[in-house]
Amino acid sequence: MNRLTPSASVPSGPPGTYDVVVIGAGPVGENVAARVVQAGLNALIVEGELVGGECSYWACIPSKAMLRPPTALETARSVDGARQATTDRLDAVATLARRDRFVNGWQDDGQVDWLKSAGVDLLRGWARVTGERQVTIDALERGPQVVIARHAVVVATGSAASLPAIEGIDEVGAWTNREATAATVVPRRLAVIGGGAVGSELAAAWSALGSDVTLLARGPHLLSSWEPFARDAAAEGLRSDGVDVRTNTGVRRAARQADGTVRLTLSDGSVLTSDEMLVATGRRARTDGLGLEEFGLRSGEWLDVDDTCRVTGVPDGWFYAVGDVNHRATLTHMGKYQARACAAAIVARAEGTEPAPERYGRWSATADAVAVPQVLFTRPELAMVGLTERRARERGLRVRAVEYPLGQVAGASLSADGYRGHAKMVVDEEAGVVAGCTLVGPGVGELIHAGTVAVVGEVPLERLWHAVPSFPTASEIWLRLLEEYGL
Incomplete structure (x- = not known):
């Protein structure tokens, strides 16, 4: 399910030349654009979907909105005196309605208004980099537009779910994080493929809402990058909540049956039947169709950057990439941190100053190598x-x-x-x-x-x-x- 209800928006000035052009209006792109405008430059941001991006509508915000009610209920149950006042079951309808309020019904009017208040111009459409500092936009409202950036073009297009090599997966209609955070009906049975953060959190969310969830992880553990005691606690918590957690278990084939159910053939030869199948096995860079080949870069791959988020290998230093798309730390808060550093570096260079490569300078995103904080909202x-x-x-x-x-x-x-x-x-x-x-x-x-x-x-x-x-x-x-x- 990919709900898309963008509000209308027209740039305050005609497309032509801007100091900075940002491709992608998620939280990361918004921060770059707003920061350079605060410093006295002007900026155009280009977006073909909802302003606010993946995090606001199909990831961080809706998933945490879904996870908060079961956590609040568990908190009440854990305190004598409050426990006696709680009900036995979570209200799934009310939980999903609360989620819908947090994503504004998948409408981006509020985000568009924020961009306007920040002095950032917005053009709806899909952008390609077609020359040095040149962006061609297939505008949804105006037709093709060509924009020149005086100082910088910034790619902030994020990442998308990557489907694993499972026979038949393209025909199943599998959920990704988008469908899983926007679904309106609780599936009776849900198979979750992937033992990382997305799979673990969404398994917890849908189990709490009443789905019979089976979580399949190819490796011996969930959350392999965490401390052993943490990953074990997460697995134990999921199991205690009724999730069937299976490690060392892959999926060979997937097929949608005539009755609408999904039949999964597992690596041990056994069969699992579910009503929906959620794939959470990794992310891919959203760099397809950006025209990267023009500069010797490969379409569909991550963009390597230096600590100011300037893409390496592109002459004259005008091309930047922030957030998931550079694959340094694929978390919203770290992408916004990179955006602040990137904007500071762009402004400094526009003023004729080359930022010094000092550690933790405000134009240098170095904490994403050694000091990345993250929270997993399981129980x-x-x-x-x-x-x-x-x-x-x-x-x-x-x-x-x-x-x-x-x-x-x-x-x-x-x-x-x-x-x-x-x-x-x-x-x-x-x-x-x-x-x-x-x-x-x-x-x-x-x-x-x-x-x-x-x-x-x-x-x-x-x-x-x-x-x-x-x-x-x-x-x-x-x-x-x-x-x-x-x-």
Whole structure:
């Protein structure tokens, strides 16, 4: 299901020449355009779908809107006194209606109004880069338009779901994240293929809404990039919620039956029948049709960039790529971070200044290599920032890891009867700073930013010890981890 109800928009000035042309009006492209306008340049943003992009309509926002009601219900059930006032079942109709409100019924009027208020011109259509600083737009309202960028063309087209090589998958009508976050009817049975973040979260969401969910992962674990205790907690949580989690299980064939059901032949020869099939096995770059071949780049592939998000290999440095499309850190908040750095670099170069390649300069997106925070909204919630212990050792760091049960922190135990959670901190022994941290437990997404500040700021542990957490809050976990380390 690909709902598309764009509101009308006409640029405030005629297409022709702009300081900056941004292709893609998701959160990342919006941030680039708004930032350069704030600095005194003018900008045109081109979008053929909904302004606000994947995150706003088919990913982060609707999926979290679907996951919040079951989490809130579980929170109430975990506290004696509130438990007695709860019902036994989640209201699926009300949950999906709430999701629809958060995506504004898949209409982008509000996002368009925001662009106008930021002074950014919008042209509806599909863009191709047809020459140096030249963009040709198949405009939905005006026909072909050619626009010249004085300083920069920025690609912010994001990523799309990648379908695995499964026999018959093209004929099945499989769900991707788009269909799974926009469906209006709860399938009786849902097969989810993929054990990463998208598969795990959407399996949790649809299971809570009443679907009989089977999650199939090819590898031995879900969430292979996470700390082992975190990925095990996620799998245990899904199973306790009724999801049939099967690891080391691939899919050979898929077929839509005459009765509308989907028949999956699995790698062990067994058969699984479901009403819908959700594919969450990875993402691909949305660079098809952009005219990249003109500059020696390959259509459909990720764009390599430097720390200012300037595409490498394109002469004269006018071509940029931000967000998922450069594959540095495929998370909305990291794409927006790149957008801020990219915009600052474009403005500096427009003023005749070459940004210095310093670490953590405001025109240099370097945190996406070492300090990426992320939250997984399963039950229990998972959050991490920086390096896992395994990745730190693979990078050659001399590290020491300490752990502490989060349920033994007063603030956490007060928030839920029988609170269960765990925390792990990875310390770079030579530098004396936090290299990474992983948290598991209800509400830990609200704790991880403290770890992000510690990692990015490279705060010495001896100094971090003086950052006293309030009592009684779950933030006291940071004190406990430092105590475990020996401070």
